[in-house]
Amino acid sequence: MSAPLWKAGEIAAAAGARVVGGPALDAAGISIDTRTLSPGDLYVAIEGERHDGHDFVAAAFGAGASGALVSAIRAGGLAGGPLLVADDSLEGLRGLARAARARSNARVVAVTGSVGKTSVKEMLRTALAPQGATHASAASHNNHWGVPLTLARLPREARYAVLEMGMNHAREIAPLSALGRPRVAVITAIAPVHIGNLGSLEAIADAKAEIFEGAERGATAVIDADAPFADKLAAAARANGLSRTLTFGEAGADARLVSVEAHGDGSRVEADVLGRRVAFALGAPGGHMAKNALAVLLAVHALGADIDRAAAALAGFAAPGGRGARLRLSAPGGEFTLIDESYNANPASMRAALALLGGTSPARGGRRVAIVGDMLELGADAERLHAELAPALDAARVDLLLTAGPLSRALHEAGRGGREARHADGAEGLAALALDALRGGDVAMAKGSNGSRVHAVVAALKARASKSGGN
Template sequence: MTLWTAPEAEAATGGRAQGDWAVSGVSIDTRTLAPGDLFVALSAARDGHDFVAQALEKGAGAALVSRIPEGLAPDAPLLIVADVLKGLEALGRAARARTSARVVAVTGSVGKTSTKEMLAAMLSEQGATHASVASYNNHWGVPLTLARMPRESDFAIIEIGMNHPGEIAPLACLARPHVAMITTVAPAHLEAFDSIAGIAREKAAILDGVEPGGIAVLNADLEQSPILFAKAAECGAQAVGFGAKAKEYRLISAEITGDETRVQAETPLGPMAFSLATPGQHFAMNGLGALAACAALGADLQRAADSLARWTPYQGRGARERIALPGGTLTLLDDSYNANPASMAAALAVLAAARPEGQGRRIAVLGDMKELGPETEPLHAALARLPAMAAVDRVHCIGPLMGALHAALPVEKRGLLSASSAELAAQLAEVVGAGDVVLAKGSLSMGLAKCVDALRGMGQGNALSRDKT
């Protein structure tokens, strides 16, 4: 399938095409580049122009550059623009303009990637669906996702994130969603904002990009919900609420039974029951919001609920694995990709509801939560007071900030306090065992994946079961 021809890309970017080429994909990384991709020579930690020759040798169909790197053949297939990032944005803008796909954009302090994956699982069974890869939700991830969108798409799901004020609105205006969903507002990136209300206003900026007559799917259960609904009114978007306090998609109950969450809700089409093949109140909430978004896009609500029942979290985002050990199994809750106070509370609630085997225990392996501003230490210490902590048997802490939690815990719950994930990973085999349920969670920079890998490495052979990732 041809995604871009040289004349199309030239017209989209205002650049100059060298050669007559066609590409079937768009890539920014030579490690994952597929033959036929357009390689985009972005400059980040390294200048992408240094890898153009390698990309072409690996079969790239062309390269998007702002200068011709040394050593290329005179007829190397190129698209030459003044600025590579702006060129990628232009491709994204053109891809959005040429498709008739119904577009949904998702943001939120917690749960946007999982919700995006829920939406992909539901919509892909009702039409050709294009979605963001992994957590490609920033200033290059959003235009890259758009530039990769086939023109024949029926649905598109764009994840939008932020670290600082002013980031979301330009990306939302690039995506031009018909539906925008805000999962929640919580303390995250507080060092860049003066308050949670400031975070709410930034999340609400996704509504600046909503198409005329569009729909805002909003969490109705937050202290900051009035900010979100006021922004919808300001932008002329129809507001649709989800949650226990919502009028439109009202959560009646979410019952966790083993590895499943059973949900009862009221919707504009009447009562609805649906299930998730993973435990978690937060998954139930985001699932309900995702169903509201599907309906807003024109998808069949019951078919979407049936598809949602087959979705499971993927690696690092709440995936559940059972690992064979001598004498039994260990259950791993891999939520290691990222963390803030709200997502930490949700993950600990899942751990508290888990059922250890035999004499097993509920064990948390927790790393520092970053970018929380001046309240960092109190926010870490406050985890000790969460209701879920009453059911947790032992907490192993990683990093200087988690030292505040370690000190706040009752002595009988205090586990190891380590400076790094690598240090704790080397000791995990001594402090966990068969029958235990182990949660691993922390900010991405803390490298909790090392602990996850160490737990998997304790297994005898392959994991007995592993959720789809």
């Protein structure tokens, strides 16, 4: 039998914890959530914004946890199994992450950017897996607990590790990069996301460039040639001792798109990668996903893996939930297509999603319908950034615009000239508008920030379809 993820003695040493309440046990995995904990996992109690994990230690032992890593200040009164008591449980988790990274021979790629992190991370997982055991962040676990958690879970025998790294403020990515020590650092895109906190696009670029600070000696940077401040990103890579910068994007970049054709639920892509033609099927639609694939192939190459084998694997990549998946749903008059982009939104991803809608043809007599909720965290320019999407509606030949929320009202006003447009106050009203408007033959795209709850609109459309016996 292979060694467990963590042997009993290793955990306490790595986490800087003392063991109380019974002998320490091996850990088969690491969990921070008792609802998804598997028997044999070490439970790490983390203080979140809404919950304190220390309140669920008993539940963790009930679910079969092998131990619980807790903060000293909360340890009193906790029972049910061996406790690993650290000064601070999150610092203990970081200790596990450092130890996992130190003992690993995995080649690490770290991915940040304003949009496309999870898409690129999941593409890398798909592309690398056939070439060696690959470990990657779960979901969007990209923050001060997500990155240490991912590293603490790194299997001993992994050949590749893919880490998503995100931020809301300056100086958040630097410590994540120091933990992960990437051999390849990817910046997918620079766009006004969280600009309310950062202040400017340049400040966003600077914050993303922190990913180079912890890179291994001789590491490679992979950046978007078309990103604002791309030169600054390349300069930051050099300043941090990275030996090479590879670019993807427009003419002159190391990887470029030659053609992208819609094909089934994805695309057929032809690209020029480091002077070589590479043709492949990509299981997710849209020019933005094809561009993400360029970043992936450059990163694969910089990791020492094979570009052609990686490209061949990308046919098996599917758009992650709420990020472009296509649903066929029944409505009065037949089935319509729903492009589910409801996971989140910012101006860059909204434009990409509208382009996706523009590239999808409705059936004869059907319409292109954009269902848009507010994009949040855009600071003082929020209304303007909404109104400025109107030309993208025109370019996508949107026939019907359904909006909700105080910020999207600006888009409703700016976009109503060229088409039929209806506006609602919130997600429930938007769902009612969509249920009322959508007919067989239409193609619709639904998108908004998570907090705008456009996913509730998607859920309502799905619920009606399943009631009527469709899918």
